[in-house]
Structure formats: C-alpha cells, structure tokens
Amino acid sequence: MEGEKLPPSFATSAIHAGQEPEQWSSRAVVPPITLSLSFKQYEAGVPFGKYFYGRSGNPTRECLENCLAKLEEAKYGIVVSSGIAGVATIVHLLKAGDHVISIDDVYGGVSRYFQQLMTNFGIELTFCKMLDPQNLRAAMRPNTKLVWIETPSNPLLQVVDIKALADIAHEQEDVLVVVDNTFSSPYFQHRSWYYFLLVETLALICQRPLELGADISYESISKYIGGHGDVVMGGIFHNNDAKAPRLRLLQKAVGATPSPFDCYLVNRGVKTxxxxxxxxxxxxxxxxxxxxxxxxxxxxxxxxxxxxxxxxxxxxxxxxxxxxxxxxxxxxxxxxxxxxxxxxxxxxxxxxxxxxxxxxxxxxxxxxxxxxxxxxxxxxxxxxxxxxxxxxxxxxxxxxxxxxxxxxxxx
The missing domain is CATH 3.90.1150.10 (Aspartate Aminotransferase, domain 1)
Known part of the structure; x- marks a missing residue:
C-alpha cells in the first residue's frame, strides 16, 4: 500500500464530506441554509442550475445527503422528513401482491406501519424470528420482495447475522434487503482503512450493512445522527443504480422532504x-x-x-x-x-x-x-x-x- 492515498477516516468524512466551501459562491466554511422554495429560471423550463423547486432539490439538503452517504459508504443517499417517512418511501417500491418479511422484534412504529397501513394496499406481511437465519429461508415465498432487518433490535437488543440473512434472501431474485441501522449508527458499523491493513490476513469482513449484503441501510436520523433531540428525519442509503431514480422520484413525489433548517441542524450534529x-x-x-x-x-x-x-x-x-x-x-x-x-x-x-x-x-x-x-x-x-x-x-x-x-x- 506504500505510496497509495488512504481513504479518509470516519471523523474526517463526518466533518468534510459534502462540505467543500468551493461549492458556495461565498466560499462559506459552514454550509449556508438555503431557505428559498423557488429558484429563478433562465427561461421557461430551463433552470439556471439543478435547483428549481424546494421539494425537488435544495443545496443544504444535498450537502447533508452527500455527507451521510459517505459515512454509510453508499453511492446514493436521500433524506426524508421522518424515520417512518423513510419506511413508507421504501415500501412504495413495492406493489400489491408483493410479500414483506420483517424481523419480529421490530420498532413499534414500523410494526404499526406494516400491520395497519402497508397491508391495506394488498401487500402481504410475515414476521420472522431471525436469530436463526434458517427461519428466513422457511418464510420466503415466490412473491417475497422485501426483507426488513433491525439489528440491534428495539427494544430487546437482539443482534442478527446480516450477511447470513442477506445471502439467504438473495438466493431469490429481486428481493431487497433493508437493515435498520439506527441503534448502531454508521459509526459503529464502520471500520477504518487502517484497521483493515492490520487485520487483512484474518479475512475479517466489514461491518457496514451495505458491505454485508444489504441493499439499503436505513436510519432514523432523529436519533444518534442528529444527536440533540431537536430534529425529526430519516435516511435511505444504497448502491443500487437501477433503484436510484425511483427512490429519488419517490422522495419528490411522496413529498416527505425535510426542511433546509433541519438539514442544517443534522449537518452540524453529525460532525461530532x-x-x-x-x-x-x-x-x-x-x-x-x-x-x-x-x-x-x-x-x-x-x-x-x-x-x-x-x-x-x-x-x-x-x-x-x-x-x-x-x-x-x-x-x-x-x-x-x-x-x-x-x-x-x-x-x-x-x-x-x-x-x-x-x-x-x-x-x-x-x-x-x-x-x-x-x-x-x-x-x-x-x-x-x-x-x-x-x-x-x-x-x-x-x-x-x-x-x-x-x-x-x-x-
């Protein structure tokens, strides 16, 4: 590895990823809060830049999305107005007749959404004890399209094997594996590059959900990432080129976008x-x-x-x-x-x-x-x-x- 530039540490990324002052005309070190709902267009249908309406895009929000995606080691990241809005956005990838398998020890708000709302749209639901990964194999159906994992779980702090569960789910085509990473946060699912240099010969695997086989790492940003009890927000992070346009469309079309000021607060909180x-x-x-x-x-x-x-x-x-x-x-x-x-x-x-x-x-x-x-x-x-x-x-x-x-x- 001599002479190669090592990737930045988690701490460095938390402080600098997506924060480059050169992206702002003012060269502000602290990303500014862009509150404007609308952006003037050069002519009808031709914006000056990539922003034209606040729900479709906002500089402060994009800054945060880029930072958090880096921390999750994800290619794509979108933030939404609450953790449950993130669940709803992911479920919007499904259609009537699809089947969802959820870990049984799941957060109450997610369980409520799955049982009382999602199933109203013709989506089938099974709760599964995932401590034994083979239980997931037994619960799989031909129409299974989403496997929802939460680890550590809320409130029983159970830990399930992400890689084993993802491998089983992906034996079947077109199954999305989502890991709720809220209790751990990106920090405790992260190993530094220096760590891997030390243990490379031990063939240890990285802990991040996406690197363990999950398709989506989901966060209730309201919790550890925001960290100060003053913001409600959710996040969806993934590397799926095929799903990226659809998830971005859902962020805009469903309309559950967080305010620029909330994005500013989280952007500040994540630095520590x-x-x-x-x-x-x-x-x-x-x-x-x-x-x-x-x-x-x-x-x-x-x-x-x-x-x-x-x-x-x-x-x-x-x-x-x-x-x-x-x-x-x-x-x-x-x-x-x-x-x-x-x-x-x-x-x-x-x-x-x-x-x-x-x-x-x-x-x-x-x-x-x-x-x-x-x-x-x-x-x-x-x-x-x-x-x-x-x-x-x-x-x-x-x-x-x-x-x-x-x-x-x-x-």
Missing part, C-alpha cells in the same frame, strides 16, 4: 457523531455492568456484555454497542412505574440517541401499538424498561438508577 458515540458506549457499558450486579434486576440486555446471547456475533459484526440498554426489573408494572417515577437524571420520554439520558416503558410507550399478545410473545413484558444512555457523568447516572431501584423494588 464519532465523539458522541464513543461516550455513549463508554457510559452504557459501565451502566450495563452495574445493572447486571443489581439484585433488583433479573436481566440486562446490552450487546457489549459477555452475558448477551449474541455477544460473539456482535463482536464480529459491529465495532461498538452505542448507548441503548434494556433490562427487566423484578416485579411487574407497579415496580416498573415506580422506578420510572423516581429517576432524577434520566428523563421519562420516548426517542433515543440524544445527549441527555432517557428512559421509557416499551409496553405502554414506544411499542404500545403492538397488540398485547404479540408483545408478550416477543418478550416485551410489563417489567421491561429501555434506557437511552446520554453523555452525563456515568457515576451520577449509575447512582440515579440505583436510588430509583431502591425506591421501586423491595430489598
């Missing part, structure tokens, strides 16, 4: 993603280990713990484990509710991936739209609590959890 993710993981691992020792908790779910059932797979497939932890408190709804009522630093709120620590009760909050019998079959019980560990002092966060547990569960 690598720093934030390292701190999220450091705090979460310390908290997970402390919770595992707490007698008032019966189970802790965090892929970075040796006790996690897919710990070895997570080590192979990911570079880190982010800040998401779920645990089962001893008792039931009463104890869980008391715990959530007594935390002080952790904020009782939905969402995740922000700088402040959040806690929530999946069964009656993020996954309340899933019927109770389905929740119970999945393991989303009344005793399950999900944490989004933020960037506060880890010792203070641990102390907060422990005092709330003492008040919630009898010793």
């Amino acid at each position: 993603l690598h720093i934030r993710m390292r701190e999220h993981q450091k705090n979460a691992l310390a908290i997970a280990r402390a919770l595992e020792k707490n007698p008032r908790i019966s189970k802790v779910m965090y892929p970075g713990l040796e006790s996690h059932p897919q710990y070895e797979l997570a080590k192979r497939q990911m570079d880190g484990y982010s800040g998401m932890i779920s645990f089962i408190i001893k008792g039931g709804m009463k104890e869980a509710s008391n715990f959530l009522a007594n935390v002080r630093l952790f904020i009782l709120a939905e969402s995740l991936g922000s700088v402040e620590s959040l806690c929530e009760h999946p069964a009656i909050m993020t996954h309340a739209s899933i019927p109770k019998d389905q929740r119970e079959a999945l393991g989303i019980s009344d005793s399950l609590i999900r944490l989004s560990v933020g960037l506060e002092d880890k010792d203070e966060l641990i102390a907060d959890l422990e005092q709330a547990l003492v008040l919630a569960v009898a010793g």
Whole structure:
C-alpha cells in the first residue's frame, strides 16, 4: 500500500464530506441554509442550475445527503422528513401482491406501519424470528420482495447475522434487503482503512450493512445522527443504480422532504457523531455492568456484555454497542412505574440517541401499538424498561438508577 492515498477516516468524512466551501459562491466554511422554495429560471423550463423547486432539490439538503452517504459508504443517499417517512418511501417500491418479511422484534412504529397501513394496499406481511437465519429461508415465498432487518433490535437488543440473512434472501431474485441501522449508527458499523491493513490476513469482513449484503441501510436520523433531540428525519442509503431514480422520484413525489433548517441542524450534529458515540458506549457499558450486579434486576440486555446471547456475533459484526440498554426489573408494572417515577437524571420520554439520558416503558410507550399478545410473545413484558444512555457523568447516572431501584423494588 506504500505510496497509495488512504481513504479518509470516519471523523474526517463526518466533518468534510459534502462540505467543500468551493461549492458556495461565498466560499462559506459552514454550509449556508438555503431557505428559498423557488429558484429563478433562465427561461421557461430551463433552470439556471439543478435547483428549481424546494421539494425537488435544495443545496443544504444535498450537502447533508452527500455527507451521510459517505459515512454509510453508499453511492446514493436521500433524506426524508421522518424515520417512518423513510419506511413508507421504501415500501412504495413495492406493489400489491408483493410479500414483506420483517424481523419480529421490530420498532413499534414500523410494526404499526406494516400491520395497519402497508397491508391495506394488498401487500402481504410475515414476521420472522431471525436469530436463526434458517427461519428466513422457511418464510420466503415466490412473491417475497422485501426483507426488513433491525439489528440491534428495539427494544430487546437482539443482534442478527446480516450477511447470513442477506445471502439467504438473495438466493431469490429481486428481493431487497433493508437493515435498520439506527441503534448502531454508521459509526459503529464502520471500520477504518487502517484497521483493515492490520487485520487483512484474518479475512475479517466489514461491518457496514451495505458491505454485508444489504441493499439499503436505513436510519432514523432523529436519533444518534442528529444527536440533540431537536430534529425529526430519516435516511435511505444504497448502491443500487437501477433503484436510484425511483427512490429519488419517490422522495419528490411522496413529498416527505425535510426542511433546509433541519438539514442544517443534522449537518452540524453529525460532525461530532464519532465523539458522541464513543461516550455513549463508554457510559452504557459501565451502566450495563452495574445493572447486571443489581439484585433488583433479573436481566440486562446490552450487546457489549459477555452475558448477551449474541455477544460473539456482535463482536464480529459491529465495532461498538452505542448507548441503548434494556433490562427487566423484578416485579411487574407497579415496580416498573415506580422506578420510572423516581429517576432524577434520566428523563421519562420516548426517542433515543440524544445527549441527555432517557428512559421509557416499551409496553405502554414506544411499542404500545403492538397488540398485547404479540408483545408478550416477543418478550416485551410489563417489567421491561429501555434506557437511552446520554453523555452525563456515568457515576451520577449509575447512582440515579440505583436510588430509583431502591425506591421501586423491595430489598
């Protein structure tokens, strides 16, 4: 490799990809916010440049799309006005009579969209336990066109084998494999070029979903990428030349485009993603280990713990484990509710991936739209609590959890 120019690191790309000052007439180092809805045309039907209407294209949005596509190692990237808008945009690639297979432990909002909306348009749906990839093979049908994977999953933090699942799905032609990469973020699905130089002889594979065989890497940008709890946005990243024009058309035709100001906020937030993710993981691992020792908790779910059932797979497939932890408190709804009522630093709120620590009760909050019998079959019980560990002092966060547990569960 001597004399060859190495690709930029994740940190360098996060700060510089798509941000070249030369693209702006002002040579602004910080990309400007272009708020204009319309762009003057040279003559009827002949724009001065590539922009003519805000829904069809915007410089601030394009800047963000180029940056995030680089971080996902994708040829194409589009951002939309919410994570669920991203799901809807992908589903618009299908037609009546097509079949979708979704991981069973999927985010409640995605499950609600699949079950209550998508199926109204004649699209068939099957939920599949993908911890064993052979279950996917058994669920495949001749009309299967989309396989939806979420790893780590929400809220049970299960880790599934992306490559094995993608290989099985692609045994059949014209099947799109989508990986929801939200909990990991692009940072923990990334290995530096220097890393590959070190381990090349070990034949290790890269962790990014697209390089593991997925056709689309999907993100709820509202979470870790935005990182500050002030933007709702989704992203779709892929390398499919054939699908690119259709997805770009859907972005425009469906109309779920984010505002320039929101794009600016995410563009600013992503520049610290690598720093934030390292701190999220450091705090979460310390908290997970402390919770595992707490007698008032019966189970802790965090892929970075040796006790996690897919710990070895997570080590192979990911570079880190982010800040998401779920645990089962001893008792039931009463104890869980008391715990959530007594935390002080952790904020009782939905969402995740922000700088402040959040806690929530999946069964009656993020996954309340899933019927109770389905929740119970999945393991989303009344005793399950999900944490989004933020960037506060880890010792203070641990102390907060422990005092709330003492008040919630009898010793």
